[in-house]
Amino acid sequence: MAGRSPALAWAVHLSVVLLVVLWTIPTAGLLISSFRDRDQISTSGWWTALAPAERNLVARSKAPDAARQEGGEWIIEGNVFDEEEGAGTVTAFGVSSRSPTAFAPGDVAERGDARITVQADGQYRIASEQQPEGRRGTRLFVTSKEPPRWTVENYRTVLFSEGIGRSFLNTMTVTIPATVIPILIAAFAAYALAWMEFPGRALLLAVVVGLLVVPLQMTLIPLLRLHNSIGIGKAYLGIWMAHTAFGLPLAIYLLRNYIAGLPREIIESARVDGATDFQIFLRIVLPLSYPALASFAIFQFLWVWNDLLVATVFLGNNEDQLVMTGRLRELLGSKGGEWEILAASAFVSIAVPIAVFFAMQKYLVRGLLAGSVKGG
Known part of the structure; x- marks a missing residue:
């Protein structure tokens, strides 16, 4: 019957194509996900695997005892990306959980007497006139774009x-x-x-x-x-x-x-x-x-x-x-x-x-x- 009716033949062909697509897409997604790392698979879908992934992370600066004196200021420097997380490009940062994207890379954020700057490559600089005190570093809220990462470690x-x-x-x-x-x-x-x-x-x-x-x-x-x-x-x-x-x-x-x-x-x-x-x-x-x-x-x-x-x-x-x-x-x-x-x-x-x-x-x-x- 479908062979004698062009409309029915097209309907049959389209149904077959739809079924093939419905079965193929999940399998392709599973394959792609199996080669992605833990961070990216948990923050973005497999269909974004070829595009840079956006990730929000909370980094902590070095401890106050790592500060050095330079020109009358106490300076703490480092990078928000550690070796395990890999490098990315900072698109925004903040010093408060209420405004985690308040500043653009290179801007100066003030927190008390400290002036905090985070560059696009993740390098941060905290400058203050008084010697920092305490045991823990300053929390930095960072939004970054990271290139696709593939691995066979899975x-x-x-x-x-x-x-x-x-x-x-x-x-x-x-x-x-x-x-x-x-x-x-x-x-x-x-x-x-x-x-x-x-x-x-x-x-x-x-x-x-x-x-x-x-x-x-x-x-x-x-x-x-x-x-x-x-x-x-x-x-x-x-x-x-x-x-x-x-x-x-x-x-x-x-x-x-x-x-x-x-x-x-x-x-x-x-x-x-x-x-x-x-x-x-x-x-x-x-x-x-x-x-x-x-x-x-x-x-x-x-x-x-x-x-x-x-x-x-x-x-x-x-x-x-x-x-x-x-x-x-x-x-x-x-x-x-x-x-x-x-x-x-x-x-x-x-x-x-x-x-x-x-x-x-x-x-x-x-x-x-x-x-x-x-x-x-």
Whole structure:
């Protein structure tokens, strides 16, 4: 219908573009934020990353005992920017919290008998006729413009100091077998349901379809009890089997629809030539079913990689087995204000799924739609 109507076709195209933009903008913002330092990420949005950032800071001058006498005056000099904060350009300053931007760089502000000047490069000069007293320096309220600052320290901290590197390996250890195992089992089952005649085939297919609507939360406790009773609880084997069980109904359903849609002539010709079902499956069906296998692999990989519930139930919070989602949950609790660490951690966790999706996305639609019109 949309193909015959230019207006509907444009509407479809614009909707797709809008969806792509809505998904791309947050990802781009996360990537940019992960390379910004703590000060700038907390004071300005990622969309201002290429522009100078405005920052308000409260600096304190050197202590009164650092004053030197010069021409009948006592002078205290220094710079409001220390090495950790980095250099900027002062745009305004003040000597009171009520008027933090009362003076421009180079102006003279008076506070008691002291004359205070702050230059654009951050150099300040406090001159007074009487020797300063006290233990603490004078507070200076400064507004500055700072150039964009980029750093890879966030990723260095995440990968080597926050345990994300270990959690990354743990997640790979869980995800790869939990993706491969159900594909292998489902491929055999799908071929049997599509091309092999045996009693109860229709009933078995109906059970598979029914399992698609069963919430996995209902099975967590019984399955965990079973795993504990046979000795695979809180182990990688247990979570592999759990993800396999949860993924098999969808895998069998998708692959069965695809395999049933393969040309019957190819299967019958192979049988006439004396090929066994195993030979037909291995040499004909599997090579032709690669799009369907790849489409399910994308679904299963993304599901397992982003899973927190199943990993928490079947692995727990053991430091040696904590997965990425569990590690990010801990970071949110302990480092809720360190957005640069959270941004870098989140992007590390989504980098692999993004790479997998773009590497295999051309098979996704083809594998899902194949067999939807013609079935066995």
